Amino acid sequence: MAKAKPRICEVCGAEIRGQGHTVKIEGAELLVCSKCYQKYGRKKPGTWSPMPTGREPRRHYEARPKPKPAPRMQRPLYTEDIVEDYAERVREAIQKSGLSYEELSHKVGLSTNLLRRIAHGEYMPTIEEARRLEKYFKITLIEKIEENMQEKVKIPKDYEPTLGDIAHIRIRKKKKK
DSSP states (O other): OOOOOOOBOTTTOOBOOSSOEEEEETTEEEEEOHHHHHHHTTSOTTTOOSSOOSSOOSSOOOOOOOOOOOOOOOOOEEEEEEOTTHHHHHHHHHHHHTOOHHHHHHHHTSOHHHHHHHHTTSSOOOHHHHHHHHHHHTOOOEEEEEEOOOOOOOOOTTOOOOHHHHSOOOOOOOOOO
């Protein structure tokens, strides 16, 4: 003989012993345990709410009108990249300065080892590191690369999509037996 599945209180999650009680909370009838029935069963049906009622919120917020977005100008996008001959430019700038790597590392804010590796082309600096070097040596290490923007394809208002426009149909070839 199979054992009956235990019934669980729909409010607190405890196992219901005995018959259980039906309580109306927020317009929904729930099966609850004796403990929850003592808490919520004495109230008038449909009046109990888990949310506090009868008091006003402390602050009143009014919705601000959203600012209208400024018309977008069609300007080309660009990305920043390090120039190809960065090592030569940094090496020449270090030689012209006449300072040692140790002295430069304190002034530029990069480690001595990192400066050596950049000057010898063993390490490509990040954009931030390149900006520091550009600022100190007054050289150009970052170039802007423009990307062409593609215009969005405009769909006519009276266009009705077909099934082929919506679904990507894959045609399987039948295997020869």
